[in-house]
Amino acid sequence: MTATVLVIGAAGKTGRAVTRALLERGARVRAAVRPGSTSEPYAAELVSPVTVDLETGLGLERALAGADAVYHLAPNVHPDEVGMARRVADAAGAAGVSRFVFHSVLHPDDDAMPHHVRKGEAERLIRVRLPGATVLRPAAYHQNVLGSALGGRIRVPYSLDAPFTNVDLDDVAEVAARVLTECGHEGRSYDLVGPERYSVRELAAVAADVLGREVVAEQIPLSEWLAGPGGGLGEERTAALLAMFEAYDREGFADESDDLERLLGRRPATWRGVVLRAVT
Numbered sequence: 001m002t003a004t005v006l007v008i009g010a011a012g013k014t015g016r017a018v019t020r021a022l023l024e025r026g027a028r029v030r031a032a033v034r035p036g037s038t039s040e041p042y043a044a045e046l047v048s049p050v051t052v053d054l055e056t057g058l059g060l061e062r063a064l065a066g067a068d069a070v071y072h073l074a075p076n077v078h079p080d081e082v083g084m085a086r087r088v089a090d091a092a093g094a095a096g097v098s099r100f101v102f103h104s105v106l107h108p109d110d111d112a113m114p115h116h117v118r119k120g121e122a123e124r125l126i127r128v129r130l131p132g133a134t135v136l137r138p139a140a141y142h143q144n145v146l147g148s149a150l151g152g153r154i155r156v157p158y159s160l161d162a163p164f165t166n167v168d169l170d171d172v173a174e175v176a177a178r179v180l181t182e183c184g185h186e187g188r189s190y191d192l193v194g195p196e197r198y199s200v201r202e203l204a205a206v207a208a209d210v211l212g213r214e215v216v217a218e219q220i221p222l223s224e225w226l227a228g229p230g231g232g233l234g235e236e237r238t239a240a241l242l243a244m245f246e247a248y249d250r251e252g253f254a255d256e257s258d259d260l261e262r263l264l265g266r267r268p269a270t271w272r273g274v275v276l277r278a279v280t
């Protein structure tokens with residue numbers, strides 16, 4: 001039988017990748033988008049858009065009715081991440097949805113980063129309500145810097161020499177689609193890290209080698225980030241991201257785990273492979 005999966009945040013970076021991977025596995029997707037959103041969810045025949053407001057829970061009951069599984073993620077560094085997890089888990093429990101997968105982050109509970117602490121709290125809350133839930137903990141995505149690498153200049157407000165074990169978002173999405181449609185992952189948590197440890201300086205050098213042209217790595221001052229991409233995010237989100245940059249300066253964001261390779265049944269994508277795929 002074709003599984004129907006509700007994907008929360010389906011119009012966002014992660015949600016679109018998960019939707020695409022689910023469609024590739026033959027699942028039917030209900031794409032949950034924010035009411036009034038101008039972002040389009042993945043356009044395909046097997047996708048039906050539904051509106052869900054994670055801040056109030058409005059729309060969840062209808063979106064979950066008859067679904068076989070739900071993929072829950074919170075909008076990036078959202079201050080109400082724990083409340084959102086509670087609303088979705090409670091609604092999924094009430095609707096009797098048997099499979100629940102939560103998109104967390106590598107190193108939840110890292111108290112240097114408030115949004116990681118919230119992910120840890122959300123994980124525990126979900127586990128209490130839905131003990132069979134599966135948790136995915138991805139490292140930072142290669143796709144966060146892919147566009148700027150292709151454009152010839154990676155600009156970040158943290159150290160160019162800190163180590164990262166970034167992961168390919170498409171690999172994360174493939175794993176998400178598997179655990180949403182296969183048995184055997186109930187109650188498990190998986191750390192999804194990439195196969196290499198690179199600094200931003202090294203990411204730029206590898207990208208330059210693949211592209212055959214210069215790719216500059218540049219550390220921008222925090223004042224410039226605050227006046228540009230970091231502007232208008234609101235006090236809590238800005239504070240969380242500044243804390244994250246500080247943590248990156250101190251120790252980067254890296255770990256080791258073979259969970260991703262085991263779940264994929266193949267070697268995870270390398271940064272070189274991700275850049276190459278983007279230009280071929």
Ligand SMILES: NC(=O)c1ccc[n+]([C@@H]2O[C@H](COP(=O)([O-])OP(=O)(O)OC[C@H]3O[C@@H](n4cnc5c(N)ncnc54)[C@H](OP(=O)(O)O)[C@@H]3O)[C@@H](O)[C@H]2O)c1
Pocket residue numbers: 008009010011012013014015032033034035036037038039052053054055073074075076077103104105106138139140141144
């Ligand atoms: N980026 C990374 O490297 C990384 C790594 C590990 C984990 N994560 C985690 O992945 C999660 C998703 O990140 P992302 O980059 O995919 O985020 P994103 O692109 O911002 O997508 C989030 C989606 O949530 C929707 N949304 C916002 N407010 C909502 C509301 N009140 N109700 C319903 N939907 C709402 C947004 O809708 P609109 O499009 O309409 O705004 C957007 O489509 C985050 O929790 C992040 O911490 C990210």
